[in-house]
Structure formats: C-alpha cells, structure tokens
Amino acid sequence: MYKIQQVVNHLWNRNLNFFASLQAALFGSNIENGGLIGKGIIYFLLITFAILYLEPLIYMISTTFKGFSDFTNPTAKWIPKDPTFVNLKYAFKQMQILPIFMSGKTLWENLASSSLFNSITIAVPSALVQTITCAIAGYAFARLPFPFKKTMIGLLILTYIVPPNTVFIPLAWIYKKYNLLSTPLVFIAPALFGQGLRSGIFIIIYMQFFRKIPKELEEAATLDGVGTFRLFWKIMFPLSKPAMITVFLFSLVWHWNETYLSSLLYTTNTTLSVQIARASIPVNGTGLNLQPVQMASGLMFILPILIIYLFTQRLFTESIERSGIVE
Amino acid sequence: MKKPITIETRRKIEGLAFISLWLIGLALFWIYPLIYSFLMSLNKVTIMTDHLQFKFIGLTNFKKVLFQDADIPNTFIQFIQQSIIIIPIIVVFALVIALLLNQKLKGRGIIRGIFFLPVVLTSGNLINELVGQKQGTITFLASVTSQNMFSYLGPTWETTINNILANFLIILWYSGVQMLILIAGLQSISPSIYEAAKIDGANGWEIFWKITLPGITPFIFISTVYTIVDQFTLTSNPILKIVNDKIFGSNTGFGYASAISWVYFGVILLFLALSFMIFRKSLKLTRK
Incomplete structure (x- = not known):
C-alpha cells in the first residue's frame, strides 16, 4: 500500500514537473522569452500585419504586367496569366523620362524636359547639401555657446512645426522674381542655409548625435591647439557618420517623394513625383486600362527608391535608434 | 590698451560663426516669408506685372x-x-x-x-493612385462602411469614419x-x-x-x-x-x-x- 502511494506520489511529482515545463514551453517562464504559444501568437500577428502592409505593393507590381484580358479576369488577381510590358512602355513614354532635345535651347534646358533629370537634380544635390549644412548647425546647437541659444532652439523646433505652405507663398513670389522657378535651386538654396525640406528634423538628429560624443575629445583637441573649425572638419564631422547616413538617406527619399512644393515651383517642367499623376491617363484607342498604367508609372517612380532601400534597409531602420532622434 | 579676449568670448564668437549660416537662412527663408505672408493675410494682394499691390483690409x-x-x-x-x-x-x-x-x-x-x-x-500622388484603386483599405473594414453602422453619429462624423475605414491601411502606412x-x-x-x-x-x-x-x-x-x-x-x-x-x-x-x-x-x-x-x-x- 505504501509502495503504491510512493509510486503515485512520484508520478504526480514528475507530472507536475512535466506540466511546469510544458507551461514554460508554451507560455514562457519570463516575459522576454515568451514560450512557444507566445512566440507563435507574436509571429502570427506580425506576419499577418506584414502581409496586409505589403498588399498594395504586390498589387502594384502584378497589375503593372496585366494586359487587357488579365485585368478583368478575376482568376489572375495576383499573377497575370499573360504578362505584358505595354503598360510600362506606355507609362515610360508618358512620364517624360527621356529628355526631348530641341535646337535653340541650352543643354540644361533640353535636359530639364526630362522629369527624371529634374527629380535627380533636386534630390541628390539637396540631400548632399543638407547632410553638410545641417551638421554644422547641429554641432553648434549641441556643443557651442552663442547668444540666445535657448530661443534659437525654440525657433528650430518652430521651423519644423510651421507648415511649409504658410511660408511658401511669399517665397514662390521671390523665386519667380529672380527667375528661379523650375530650377533645382528652389530646393538647394534653402538647403544651403540649413532651411531645406524638413531640415529641422535633420538638425535635431545631428544635435542629439553630437551631444553624445564625450567632451574629453574636444578638450584634448583644444589642448593640442586644434581650433574649433578644424576640430569640426577633421574630427567631429567624420565621427558623425551614422547621423550623416541617416540624414542623407532620408533627405534623398523625402526630396524624391516631395510633391507639394515641386508641383508649385516646377511650373514649366515637372518632376517624376508630379508626373505620375499626369501621365497615367491612357488615351482612348490605345487598348489600355487606366489602373495598370497608373500602377506601371507608380512602379517606375518607386523603383530607384525601392532598390536603394533593399540595400540600405538596415541603415534606415537602425539609424534612427543609433542617431538618437529620440531623447 | 585693448582688453585681451577671454576664452569664453572667443568660444562664443566661434559658436556664432557656426550658427551664422543657419541664422541667415532662418531670416531669409523663414522669418522674412513668415512676416510677409502674415502681412499678405491682412491685405488684398493684386499681382501686377512686376510687383505686388497691397491694399490693407484688416481681418477681412x-x-x-x-x-x-x-x-x-x-x-x-x-x-x-x-x-x-x-x-x-x-x-x-x-x-x-x-x-x-x-x-x-x-x-x-x-x-x-x-x-x-x-x-x-x-509620396503624395502614388498614395492618391493606390487609394483611387481601392488599395488603401483592409477588405473586411471596407465592408463595414457599406452597412451604415455609424449613421447615428450624424452625417459629418459618419463620412469621416467611413473615409478613415476606406483608407485604413494607408493610414497605418x-x-x-x-x-x-x-x-x-x-x-x-x-x-x-x-x-x-x-x-x-x-x-x-x-x-x-x-x-x-x-x-x-x-x-x-x-x-x-x-x-x-x-x-x-x-x-x-x-x-x-x-x-x-x-x-x-x-x-x-x-x-x-x-x-x-x-x-x-x-x-x-x-x-x-x-x-x-x-x-x-x-x-x-x-x-x-
């Protein structure tokens, strides 16, 4: 009798252990390492959301290659049965990606008839300029004393908050007066002075980054007789590489995607971001549907950014954490 | 005899030099247009061939x-x-x-x-196109909008909420x-x-x-x-x-x-x- 009791007890204990370990496996023994069920639920949620998130993009890619029959065929919803390039070809032509050369115009004027050229001449120089000028301002805000510094930081935040359209109307008039409309200068000139597209954010990113660099570094350099300007150019600016990458990438992408200002400031020529709306109306008789042409033009527009993102995805996502925009 | 410049004032001058670029930009591309646009809002502005004509009309x-x-x-x-x-x-x-x-x-x-x-x-136009092709929504949420579920909130809130549901995915973007x-x-x-x-x-x-x-x-x-x-x-x-x-x-x-x-x-x-x-x-x- 006693023996049976012992066996039962033993089994019970073992089962308890078993249940405990089962519970740990399923629900996790602590919060960070959630068990199988916890992880399962998290994966399920994340993957569901991720698929929902990507659906428009997948739709865009598949619709681009749909011909007239595929577009109306519900069985070819995601994968076109008869993939075709006609939409891409049509959109490519309509988006004025290639420049039209006309005699009697300067080379620049000829090239500026290409929307791709305009997008590139806006995005690349502006991003490069912002990377440098915002670093200079960010360094001053982070490390150097100057009069009314607190007020200036307040103004810096205000420049970020005030919507561009409030300051835009007089600026457009000034640009028009100096014949700057439809030139990339309307974006580069403000960027030169640290007032370009979303410069406020970029300066704050640099400011937070420079604040984290130990002060001893500067003190040592000053003791060695290095002036502030050389200290910045030779040491601090190169050190800020993570922040530089963040600012450059975001500036590039945001300038590329910019539609509001470029639709108003580019009056004679257009940029790609503006052109996708105008290009995507197929003329009657071409046998094309509106939706696939729209998606084709959209796909061409995002393709460069998508390729950049594929290769620099980690830089984008990790940069915000590393450069300390938060704090 | 001139007073020697202290280290602090020197640092301040250097600081000012670093921030001057941004300050000039602030004045040119932000404060000036801001004041200008505020003045414009108080005036009737007519575009002449080479200048703007202002006529003060207060808060009209x-x-x-x-x-x-x-x-x-x-x-x-x-x-x-x-x-x-x-x-x-x-x-x-x-x-x-x-x-x-x-x-x-x-x-x-x-x-x-x-x-x-x-x-x-x-990007603005891209989003507009996706929304135009009804890609901005999550299917089961879109079906909710057709059921008049929010009509008790009054017409303005109803359209607002239906609008949001119809673009829910893009909002999450x-x-x-x-x-x-x-x-x-x-x-x-x-x-x-x-x-x-x-x-x-x-x-x-x-x-x-x-x-x-x-x-x-x-x-x-x-x-x-x-x-x-x-x-x-x-x-x-x-x-x-x-x-x-x-x-x-x-x-x-x-x-x-x-x-x-x-x-x-x-x-x-x-x-x-x-x-x-x-x-x-x-x-x-x-x-x-």
Whole structure:
C-alpha cells in the first residue's frame, strides 16, 4: 500500500514537473522569452500585419504586367496569366523620362524636359547639401555657446512645426522674381542655409548625435591647439557618420517623394513625383486600362527608391535608434 | 590698451560663426516669408506685372475664410475630425508593432524592414493612385462602411469614419518612423528593472502598465508630435489643395490663401497643445 502511494506520489511529482515545463514551453517562464504559444501568437500577428502592409505593393507590381484580358479576369488577381510590358512602355513614354532635345535651347534646358533629370537634380544635390549644412548647425546647437541659444532652439523646433505652405507663398513670389522657378535651386538654396525640406528634423538628429560624443575629445583637441573649425572638419564631422547616413538617406527619399512644393515651383517642367499623376491617363484607342498604367508609372517612380532601400534597409531602420532622434 | 579676449568670448564668437549660416537662412527663408505672408493675410494682394499691390483690409480675409467661404469651414471641420481619430490610431498601431518587435525573434530585422518600407514610398500622388484603386483599405473594414453602422453619429462624423475605414491601411502606412522611435524607447528601459519586478512577483500585464508604459511615455509623446506634423503636411491633405486653388483665384489671391495658411497653422498649434496637455502629467511623473 505504501509502495503504491510512493509510486503515485512520484508520478504526480514528475507530472507536475512535466506540466511546469510544458507551461514554460508554451507560455514562457519570463516575459522576454515568451514560450512557444507566445512566440507563435507574436509571429502570427506580425506576419499577418506584414502581409496586409505589403498588399498594395504586390498589387502594384502584378497589375503593372496585366494586359487587357488579365485585368478583368478575376482568376489572375495576383499573377497575370499573360504578362505584358505595354503598360510600362506606355507609362515610360508618358512620364517624360527621356529628355526631348530641341535646337535653340541650352543643354540644361533640353535636359530639364526630362522629369527624371529634374527629380535627380533636386534630390541628390539637396540631400548632399543638407547632410553638410545641417551638421554644422547641429554641432553648434549641441556643443557651442552663442547668444540666445535657448530661443534659437525654440525657433528650430518652430521651423519644423510651421507648415511649409504658410511660408511658401511669399517665397514662390521671390523665386519667380529672380527667375528661379523650375530650377533645382528652389530646393538647394534653402538647403544651403540649413532651411531645406524638413531640415529641422535633420538638425535635431545631428544635435542629439553630437551631444553624445564625450567632451574629453574636444578638450584634448583644444589642448593640442586644434581650433574649433578644424576640430569640426577633421574630427567631429567624420565621427558623425551614422547621423550623416541617416540624414542623407532620408533627405534623398523625402526630396524624391516631395510633391507639394515641386508641383508649385516646377511650373514649366515637372518632376517624376508630379508626373505620375499626369501621365497615367491612357488615351482612348490605345487598348489600355487606366489602373495598370497608373500602377506601371507608380512602379517606375518607386523603383530607384525601392532598390536603394533593399540595400540600405538596415541603415534606415537602425539609424534612427543609433542617431538618437529620440531623447 | 585693448582688453585681451577671454576664452569664453572667443568660444562664443566661434559658436556664432557656426550658427551664422543657419541664422541667415532662418531670416531669409523663414522669418522674412513668415512676416510677409502674415502681412499678405491682412491685405488684398493684386499681382501686377512686376510687383505686388497691397491694399490693407484688416481681418477681412480671416473673417471670410472662417465664416463666409462656401467650403473651407466644412473642410476644416472634417479634417480636424479625421485627425482626432487618425493620430491615436497611428501611434497605438506603432506602439503595438514596436512591442511585438521588441521581443527576441528570428527574422526581426526583415519584419522591421517591411514595416518601415512605406516610409520611403509615401509620396503624395502614388498614395492618391493606390487609394483611387481601392488599395488603401483592409477588405473586411471596407465592408463595414457599406452597412451604415455609424449613421447615428450624424452625417459629418459618419463620412469621416467611413473615409478613415476606406483608407485604413494607408493610414497605418504612416507609422514607420514612430515605430522605430518607440522601439528605441523600449530598449532604453534597463533590463534590471524588469528583473526586479519579476522577483517581486509582477506578471506580464502588471509589468506592461507599471513599467513599460510609463518608461516610454516621453517617446509616445515624441511619436505623437511627429504624427501630427506629418499628417498636417501631407500632399494629399485637402486644405493644402484649397490653398493652392486660392493662390491664383480671381477674387481670392495671395492674401486670401495666406489667411487660410495661418488658420491652418493655428489648428496645428491647437493639436500640439492638446497633445502636450494630455502628456504633461505623465511626462512630469517620469522626470521625477
């Protein structure tokens, strides 16, 4: 009798252990390492959301290659049965990606008839300029004393908050007066002075980054007789590489995607971001549907950014954490 | 005899030299246009061939915008209603994804990359086209809109809510940056606090409400501010469209458009002040 009791007890204990370990496996023994069920639920949620998130993009890619029959065929919803390039070809032509050369115009004027050229001449120089000028301002805000510094930081935040359209109307008039409309200068000139597209954010990113660099570094350099300007150019600016990458990438992408200002400031020529709306109306008789042409033009527009993102995805996502925009 | 320059004044001069570029830019590209546009809003501005003609009319433009215009007040009300709903949705969604991604998971980097992807794609016209092709929605939410579920809220709120449901996915697309801010915030909470809480016998639910949430409140605040500014500067925004239409309108012009812009800026400030009031208490608590 006693023996049976012992066996039962033993089994019970073992089962308890078993249940405990089962519970740990399923629900996790602590919060960070959630068990199988916890992880399962998290994966399920994340993957569901991720698929929902990507659906428009997948739709865009598949619709681009749909011909007239595929577009109306519900069985070819995601994968076109008869993939075709006609939409891409049509959109490519309509988006004025290639420049039209006309005699009697300067080379620049000829090239500026290409929307791709305009997008590139806006995005690349502006991003490069912002990377440098915002670093200079960010360094001053982070490390150097100057009069009314607190007020200036307040103004810096205000420049970020005030919507561009409030300051835009007089600026457009000034640009028009100096014949700057439809030139990339309307974006580069403000960027030169640290007032370009979303410069406020970029300066704050640099400011937070420079604040984290130990002060001893500067003190040592000053003791060695290095002036502030050389200290910045030779040491601090190169050190800020993570922040530089963040600012450059975001500036590039945001300038590329910019539609509001470029639709108003580019009056004679257009940029790609503006052109996708105008290009995507197929003329009657071409046998094309509106939706696939729209998606084709959209796909061409995002393709460069998508390729950049594929290769620099980690830089984008990790940069915000590393450069300390938060704090 | 000249006084030798002290190190402090020298540093100050150097500081001024560094900031001067930004200061000039501030004056040229921000303060000057800002004052100019404010003056415009108080005037009737006529475009002459080479200059602008000003005729002072006081607050008439503002009165017209707020009380006499046929569609501006309605557009504003709808936009404000929409923002009141959208902004918390974006922040909460970013918080949920950030909490899920803060776990030790395989493939975390890739999933994070997917959730951040829309940040590089959200360009005005592209979004308009996707919305136009009904790709901005989640299917089961779109079906809700056809059932008149929100008719008891009155016609304006009903259209607002149906609008939001019809574009729900695109709204979530605007949460990428906030998600990263919140992940960074979650990682700033030291693991030892969690361990101490566990030793004291707190469960996951309690830990979330007592430690995680208070710990990231400042980050939620930053995300909210970012969301507000982001939403108010979108190209697809109906008010910016009105401003553009009015700039070259025959009896409206620069003055009228500037007045709308200033009202709009006032609305943004209201939203920021509101979010600051909501977070003020908890921000103070965490600082202590």
